Every structure is written in structure tokens, then in C-alpha cells.
């Protein structure tokens with residue numbers, strides 16, 4: 001026998017369990033049954049697809065209570081675990097981001113129940129009700145079994161045993177009941193029946209206690225919506241999603257005819273912590289005629305809808321279909337297309353009928369959904385229709401349709417600006433004329449925004465126009481004064497030369513009202529934020545020079561123009577040019593290439609004025 005230590009994160013999580021942050025302790029049984037059900041699914045699948053030799057004739061879960069010994073045993077004849085798997089799966093928390101989440105959990109205190117829902121604490125929840133837990137498991141296709149035991153503190157023991165059946169048996173040595181603390185007597189058969197009915201009725205395998213079967217085993221997705229209670233849906237959602245929170249929306253679908261399938265999908269009410277992690281949990285469960293085929297089937301949902309959870313039950317697929325074939329299967333592709341359309345149209349309905357739910361949806365998942373704008377399929381328009389964006393008009397996000405409805409007379413484009421934060425974009429000099437003349441501008445600050453605006457140039461016939469790229473002419477601009485501007489031509493030539501290292505062109509603009517200058521990207525060039533993003537991803541991108549635009553009304557600009565006419569060879573001119581460029585960069589929140597030099601130039605100049 002060996003004594004091993006729990007991994008640090010696992011120990012922390014266990015401690016939280018022992019000190020029971022869940023007010024509802026009954027759920028430990030749901031977790032154990034859920035694991036058992038998964039193990040049974042896996043065994044059936046392995047027998048079917050991988051040709052594993054195993055007895056799958058009577059897959060079931062068995063519950064045994066012993067009031068005298070104060071134990072509750074949950075046994076399944078599913079796939080089981082090897083010794084390595086026990087150490088790996090039970091002794092550690094493999095999921096990335098968990099340490100981070102645990103830290104948050106500690107800090108937040110009150111909110112911990114919601115947060116912990118994201119772990120799916122699974123097996124460890126047994127320590128809420130038991131002071132000792134033992135697990136004996138034998139993997140199908142192997143001979144020896146493994147016995148694991150722990151009191152949920154720092155260590156566990158592990159041993160090889162012989163003579164066990166294939167499958168897993170978990171025995172809980174129950175703590176004394178304490179109903180005031182919602183710790184019930186889990187050797188009470190009635191209590192067990194009630195918990196199973198409440199949380200695990202839909203489990204597809206019989207859950208037996210003595211001679212009776214405790215669950216109805218009805219596939220929830222196959223039952224008409226009117227017959228299923230909200231509670232049942234919620235429990236099922238928890239089973240498929242491992243999310244503690246209630247779903248935001250339930251979508252049920254049924255297709256008959258040449259290709260039949262049923263689907264029960266859920267839109268969560270919260271983004272999982274791993275939504276933007278590459279190894280995050282994603283995909284739907286796939287069944288064929290009620291038989292579980294695969295978990296995490298990413299073939300059924302595009303990546304940008306990776307947060308959608310649920311089950312698809314297809315009638316006409318082969319039971320032993322492999323992952324590779326799934327990806328190519330015409331039927332699967334067709335189902336996927338329909339599911340996507342349905343999810344998008346459901347969100348659209350929320351938009352019209354339940355603004356609050358829609359707002360929650362977009363806040364939690366909008367950033368992911370916008371990735372769909374890059375997917376190059378025919379759903380671009382549908383995604384734009386359900387998207388909303390921060391705007392200079394009010395604190396609430398707006399849809400593109402609403403924006404278009406508010407456009408000013410003569411305005412022919414949807415104006416937007418991308419950047420790293422709302423504050424940065426809102427205060428950027430590019431915004432001045434738009435603000436002054438009352439034009440609404442969308443504030444796009446998600447990294448993905450930088451990319452899709454490059455590919456999508458219009459919405460419903462109205463052009464999308466960045467206010468920080470290319471030349472912008474506002475319909476209400478005051479007409480230019482050609483003579484005055486002509487006077488500045490030598491200055492433009494001079495500055496283009498003097499700042500050649502930093503900018504590709506210097507020109508006049510009407511977009512500024514108070515600032516002397518700003519920087520804009522050429523219509524086809526990469527924006528500085530995008531440049532930064534590529535660099536952060538480790539890609540080599542050559543620095544892109546931008547265009548310096550000057551406000552012909554600003555005294556600094558006109559003054560510099562006259563100074564150039566009077567004393568073209570004054571070295572101070574070049575320094576002023578550099579300061580002008582530097583302030584334009586700072587004003588938009590950019591980074592100076594040589595901050596020390598800028599600071600010195602500025603300090604010298606200030607010294608001369610005090």
C-alpha cells in the first residue's frame with residue numbers, strides 16, 4: 001500500500017468541500033451517479049467502437065445502504081479506472097485555470113457557490129457527507145483492481161487488490177446526520193429515493209436499490225416540452241454541462257423525415273472560466289437512438305458557439321461511427337447547420353422578447369460569438385443582427401440596426417473606432433469632430449473586433465467606416481478654406497520629411513476640433529492594436545507607418561507654419577515636429593518609441609517657458 005499526497009489545488013478544493021460551501025449537500029449523490037453513468041456510457045462505447053471485450057448486457061448503477069455501519073455504496077459496472085488513472089483523475093485537478101479559480105474563490109467568499117459550480121467538483125463533493133471515502137475500481141480489459149481511500153485531508157492511500165468485478169464501487173463512511181446543517185441521513189432509503197428522483201431521473205441506465213429501479217430513464221430530449229418540468233431540465237443541464245447555474249435558455253428541436261434527429265440544447269447563463277482557453281471543455285453529447293456515442297462532440301457546433309451545451313440524438317447514424325468519420329459525415333454537417341441557425345434565431349427572439357436575457361447573453365458570450373464573423377459561412381448577417389456594441393451614445397450597447405435608425409441626415413456610414421479600452425477610444429482625438437458634430441461612434445474594444453472589421457465592410461447596405469483609418473469627410477464639415485490651407489503646404493512637405501522615420505504622410509484634416517494633430521492608419525494598413533496583437537502572439541510584423549493629420553485651425557499648427565516661413569533652418573523646428581508627433585501618439589493611448597527622448601525634449605522646451 002502506498003500513501004500519496006493530493007496535489008495542492010486538489011487539497012484546497014477538498015478543504016472547501018469538507019467545510020462545505022454548498023448549502024445543499026444532497027448533490028454528492030448526483031455527482032456520483034453522473035460519474036457512474038459516464039463510466040457506463042464509456043464501456044458501451046468501447047465495446048461497440050473499439051471492439052473491447054466486455055459484458056454490456058446489464059449495465060446499471062446500484063445503491064446499497066447500511067444503517068448500522070453508516071455507509072452508502074454506489075456501484076457501477078462501467079469502464080473502471082487503472083491505478084494510474086485513479087492517481088491522475090482523483091488525486092489531481094487536471095483542468096487548467098483551476099488554481100486561478102480557487103484563488104478567486106478564496107477572495108470572493110460570498111459568491112463562492114456560483115464560482116465553484118464551474119469546476120464541477122464531482123467526486124470531491126462526497127467529503128461533504130463522509131469522513132472517509134473508499135473507491136475500488138477495475139478497468140475493463142485488465143485484471144487487477146485498485147483500492148483508493150482517503151479522509152479528505154492531505155493524503156490518500158492506494159493499493160492493488162484482486163478479485164474485484166469490472167467497474168467502480170464508491171463507499172462513503174457517512175458523517176453523523178445533522179439536519180440543521182442540511183446533512184441528512186443518507187442511509188435512509190426514502191431520502192435516497194427522493195434524491196435520485198429529483199436529480200437523476202433521466203439517467204439512461206437503471207439505478208437500482210434492492211429490487212426496485214429508482215429512475216424512469218426517460219430521455220429528456222425525446223419528451224414533449226409540456227411534459228417536462230423546469231426542474232428536470234435544469235438537472236439535466238447540470239448533468240451535461242457540469243455548471244451549477246441555471247441555463248439562460250432551453251432549445252428543443254426535432255426533425256422528422258429523411259433524416260431524423262432530436263436535440264436539446266442549452267445556452268448557459270454564464271460564460272465558463274475556460275471559454276477562451278484552448279483546452280476548455282466544449283462540444284455537445286451525441287447519441288444515436290438513445291445510445292451514447294460521444295461527449296464533447298465539437299463537430300456539432302462551430303467554435304464560436306462552443307458554450308452551447310446539450311444533446312443531439314440522431315436516428316440514422318451508425319452506432320460505431322468514429323471521430324474521423326463524424327467530421328466528414330454529411331448528416332452531421334446538416335444537423336450542425338440547423339443547430340447553428342436555431343441558436344442564432346433563438347438569440348434573435350430573445351432580443352425582441354426578453355431584452356434582459358439578451359443583454360446577459362451578449363455580455364457573457366458576445367466576444368465568442370463575434371468570432372463567427374470570421375468563420376466565412378452564411379451566418380455572418382445573422383450574427384451581425386444579434387450583435388451589439390458599445391457606443392458614444394449612452395452606456396447601453398446598441399445593435400447595428402438601431403444605430404442605422406439613429407443616423408443623422410446625410411450620414412452614409414456606420415462610424416466605429418477600435419482600440420484597447422472604452423476610455424482610450426472615447427478620449428482619442430479622432431473622436432473630436434464626431435463628438436462635436438453629434439455623430440454616434442461605435443466603440444469596439446474586443447481583440448476580435450480588430451479582425452472582423454477588416455473583413456466586413458457593410459451592414460445591410462450601409463458602409464462600416466473606421467474613424468481612425470483613411471480620410472473621413474463628415475457631411476457637416478465646415479467647407480475648407482483653400483487659400484489658408486495652401487499656406488500650410490510647405491509645412492506639410494517639411495513635416496513629411498522631418499518625421500519620415502515615424503509617419504508615411506502628413507496632411508490636413510477636419511476631424512479635429514481641439515487637438516493639434518492625430519494619427520490615422522491608411523485605409524488598407526493594419527491598425528496599431530492589431531499590430532500589437534500579432535506581436536503578442538509571437539508573429540513578426542514589420543512596423544506600419546501611419547499618417548499624421550493636422551488641425552489647420554490649431555495655433556500650434558499655424559504657428560509652426562509661420563515659423564517655418566520665417567526661419568526654416570532653426571533646429572528647434574525639428575524638435576517641435578517631434579513633440580507634435582509624440583503628443584498625437586500619447587493622446588490616442590499609444591506607446592512612444594523613445595519615451596526618454598520625448599521627455600527630455602519636453603522638459604527643455606518647458607524650461608525655456610518658465
Ligand SMILES: Nc1ncnc2c1ncn2[C@@H]1O[C@H](COP(=O)(O)OP(=O)(O)OP(=O)(O)O)[C@@H](O)[C@H]1O
Nearest residue numbers: 035036039080081089119120121122123124168242
Ligand atoms: N465511477 C467512475 N468510473 C470511472 N471513472 C470515474 C468514475 N468516477 C470518476 N471517474 C473518473 O474520474 C474523473 C474525475 O471525476 P470527478 O467527478 O472528480 O470530475 P468529472 O466527472 O470529470 O467532472 P465534474 O468535476 O464536472 O463532475 C472523471 O472524469 C472520470 O474519468
